[in-house]
Amino acid sequence: MAAYNKPTVEISEVQAVLRKHFRSDVTAITPLEGGNISAVFSFACLDQEYIIKFCDLTGSFETEKLISNLLSSQGVPFARCMELGKFKSMNYLISEKIAGRILNDFSYEQQQRMLPEVVQILTRMNQVKSETTKGYGTINASGDGTYSSWREHIIATFAEEQADSFWEGWHSLFETSCLEKDVFDECYNRLLAYATYNEPHRFFIHGDFHQYNILSDGQRITGIIDSNGKYGDFLIDLATLDWHIKTHLKLDVVQIYQDYQQEIGMDIPNFKERFMGATYYNGLIGLRFYAKMGWNDAYYELRDELLSLR
Template identity: 70%
Template sequence: MTAYEKPTVEITEVDVVLSKYFGSNVTEITPLKGGNLSAVFSFSVFDNEYVIKFSDLEGSFETEKFISTLLTSKGISFPQCVGLGKYKLLNYLISEKINGHNLASSSLEQQRRMLPEVIHILKLMNQVELGKTSGYGTINASGNGTYNSWNEYVIATNAEDQEGTFWEGWYSLFETSCLEKDVFFECYNRLISYSKYNESHRYFIHGDFHQWNILSDGQKITGIIDSNGKYGDFLVDLATLDWHLKKLNVIEVYQNYQHQQGITIPNFKERLIGAKYYNGLIGLRFYAKMGWNDAYFSLRDELLSLTN
């Protein structure tokens, strides 16, 4: 299996799509860095700034529109969806642009200063009312989780058969990449053992809650972007944040915040370990597929030492 390559879209093609929505008023179409799965551009219409994303993966943008409505209706700063459609073989989503730069571009000290705000946003996402939605795991276009339980979702996520998804044929990575079969299944068995602690908890999960998807003006957090939304234990998002901001003692800051709020989280340690194995197995496959060997081996070593 070769490394995944996001679609290539020319600015002239972007202009064709945008003219349907905004006529000839579109200016400053600019490719944006980031977005491992989508081609992303910013643009302006008069004094308003927007973003358009293109993907060849089915269904993700319909879900993002649902998540946009879910989060913005609760006062969480997340890009509001403006348009959704198809261009040639690609899906696209147009949304309002949130001002700011990704948190990764801030200094370590700035990130440390803004971490309490990040933790507060995580809490707000935990508290989103899920209404009449049902199910666990990946949120589909109807707003429901795709699976009946977290355990069912975990098993399906790591199954060999992933036809029609980003992970189709992923078992070939054992032969063509740095992904080690014995390591993967050792961590998978540990995941199954610990995920029973995550099983009964159903909240909104951002799914990619890290410094590249958190925006800031350098002084405060201005919003979050690019959810890979799921239903399950919100400690999955905390585990993601902790992995990406290793130098900031994220877990300690989070636990202090919860203590100040008078919030007790049952089985915190076990749930966090389950969340780290869940994220870690996705990370191992993703790094292997993208050819990011250094990131793979770093994560591999962390997972293997997690419960030693």
């Protein structure tokens, strides 16, 4: 399986799309770094800044627009979506641009100072109300989780058959990439064992919560972007943040998180077991993704960490 390449979009093509939605002149169209799935540009119109993203994967962005409405309507600083459409073989999404730069751009001291605020926003986001929805796992365009249980979501996530998706034919990675089947199977079995502790819990999960999807002005957190939304145990998001913070900053975000939960009187039963289940879940997704993208060093680092867990 070849590494995935996000679509190539020319400035002239961006201009053609934006003319459909903006009557006034659009200026400062600028390609942005980052984003492994989408081609992303910023632009301005009448002194307001926006983002447009292009993706050629089926069903791109419908759920993101729904999640944007859910989070922004309940006080979570998430980019509000404006327009959704198709251009050639791609989907595109136009949203407001949140001021600031990704958290990872700032110094160690600045990130360390802002981590308590990151934890507070994470807690607020995980507790948003979505009583009219049902299901677990990946949020679909109707706002429901795709599966009837968390375990069913896990099994579907790592099933061999993944037709018409980013992971179609992914088992070929065992032959064509650094992905090792014995390692994957061992971690998958550990995941299923710990998932028993995660299964009873259903909350909103961002799904990709780390420094590259958190924006700041250097003093405070200005917003959150790029959710891969799911319903399940909110410790999935903490495990994601923990992996990135440990890797880049060597800071104990789990302790900061637990201190805040104690401060607000929030009890988290079976924390250790649920966190292990969350770590293996994220870890398996990470191993497979790093292998597909050809990021061998990241793969081996994560592999060694997962195998060392007990």
